[in-house]
Amino acid sequence: MVEVDVSLGWGDPRVNGGRFLDYTVPLQGEPLNIIVSGLSDPFILTDAGFHVYAKSIGYSSECLGLHYGNIHEADLGDGEGRKDEQYLARQYYFPVWGTCWESFAGGHHFRAWQQNGTFAASGAWFIGASKEEHSQKNHKIVKNGYNLGRDWFVERAVAGSHWKGKGVWWRADVEWREGLLEPGNKGINHGIKQDGLVAILTVNRI
Secondary structure, eight states: OOOOOOTTSSOOGGGGTOOSBOBSBTTBBOBOOEEEOTTSOGGGGSHHHHHHHHHHTTEEOOGGGOOOSOOOEEEOSSSSOEEEOSEEEEEOBTTTTBHHHHHHHOEEEEEEEEOOBTTBOOOOEEEEEEEEOOGGGTTOBOTTHHHHHHHHHHHHHHHOEEETTTTEEEEEEEEEEOSSSOSBSTTBGGGOOBOOOEEEEEEEEO
16 A cells, blocks of 8 residues: 545545545445545544534434434545545434434435544545435435435535534535536445545535
8 A cells, every 4th residue: 555645635546546536335325426535634534533524514413313224334535445434414303303204204314434544644534425315215215316415415514514512613525526426326325326526625614
């Protein structure tokens, strides 16, 4: 393995054999379609801070702390190989039932992994965001659900958010990158097409 350039706040996983798809099932994965740059507010680069930030833009932890579905893995090319998802968050329907309603009715959710291994210690969060069906359809991804899930996250990040418990406000700048994901549905879970764009977010306090 080689040391990956992380001067932009993230490193390309492909340099060391990683990829911009997670490992959902043996032959297919879901796109890592958002990166929260390591140049973001340092608080967000901590586990606790990232959870707070996710809440500020409309997500929260799973219903009653229970996990539904497979544990996904991702290889971020940082020397740690394939590792389990570190955070799974679901759309928070306020004030009715919170994420329990998302688990029942469907909505937006994401999985996240942090790039912090020896060969690419950027601190960036790599995120696979999507929109899913309700429980009676086994939470399958909706048509165009990867693009929709990514855009829902990005729109809220760029609009700005705050978390009253911390008294902190954030706003993200976004850079759209081509060439990291292959457009289409090759290797994509459920065979759902996606546009190949990855949103690079740099989140700053305001």
